[in-house]
Amino acid sequence: DTGVSQNPRHKITKRGQNVTFRCDPISEHNRLYWYRQTLGQGPEFLTYFQNEAQLEKSRLLSDRFSAERPKGSFSTLEIQRTEQGDSAMYLCASSLEVTDTQYFGPGTRLTVL
Amino acid sequence: GENVEQHPSTLSVQEGDSAVIKCTYSDSASNYFPWYKQELGKGPQLIIDIRSNVGEKKDQRIAVTLNKTAKHFSLHITETQPEDSAVYFCAPWAGSYQLTFGKGTKLSVIP
Numbered sequence: 604d605t606g607v608s609q610n611p612r613h614k615i616t617k618r619g620q621n622v623t624f625r626c627d628p629i630s631e632h633n634r635l636y637w638y639r640q641t642l643g644q645g646p647e648f649l650t651y652f653q654n655e656a657q658l659e660k661s662r663l664l665s666d667r668f669s670a671e672r673p674k675g676s677f678s679t680l681e682i683q684r685t686e687q688g689d690s691a692m693y694l695c696a697s698s699l700e701v702t703d704t705q706y707f708g709p710g711t712r713l714t715v716l
Numbered sequence: 717g718e719n720v721e722q723h724p725s726t727l728s729v730q731e732g733d734s735a736v737i738k739c740t741y742s743d744s745a746s747n748y749f750p751w752y753k754q755e756l757g758k759g760p761q762l763i764i765d766i767r768s769n770v771g772e773k774k775d776q777r778i779a780v781t782l783n784k785t786a787k788h789f790s791l792h793i794t795e796t797q798p799e800d801s802a803v804y805f806c807a808p809w810a811g812s813y814q815l816t817f818g819k820g821t822k823l824s825v826i827p
Contacts, residue, residue: 645817
């Protein structure tokens with residue numbers, strides 16, 4: 604399968620703990636995006652990478668969130684000191700060019716107790 | 717920023733009937749119009765898209781129509797099947813890096 608993959612698929616954590624998610628984009632896609640989706644809503648943009656450079660961050664991305672794409676391939680999204688409001692589905696997408704279709708992974712469902 | 721509205725928010729149809737979902741957007745610079753299907757517990761999956769130089773595109777039972785003057789585009793599903801039951805999102809794109817999604821339409825196909 605050459606689609607976007609995300610790990611883990613589910614994560615349950617206690618408030619105050621740190622969590623890290625991983626996204627592997629489609630091979631050769633140099634654009635990578637993170638979105639967050641809460642129940643009953645559409646995905647909302649968080650941040651965007653072109654190769655290893657993080658070019659845009661949404662106001663939704665508080666200073667407790669950090670994303671990296673060190674070698675321009677896979678990306679990680681870390682949330683520090685998790686809060687109950689962080690509970691959501693975190694989606695990763697990739698595209699070949701910024702004008703191209705974004706293909707989404709299966710998401711990581713985070714539950715903060 | 718782009719304002720996106722989808723209607724209806726829920727839609728129930730009998731198997732074999734047609735379904736139409738409408739998406740209205742605000743940014744006249746939008747030039748790419750995808751529709752995504754999301755099944756429970758899964759990520760959005762692109763099902764059809766159209767660019768602004770085309771008014772209609774069809775792929776088997778699925779079609780998208782675009783009216784740029786009125787700033788809306790619609791998803792048409794004919795001969796609906798139970799496996800079409802899902803949440804459908806429009807996400808008009810105006811040339812930036814992000815997609816702006818509507819709130820979704822939950823389609824239920826009743827056997």
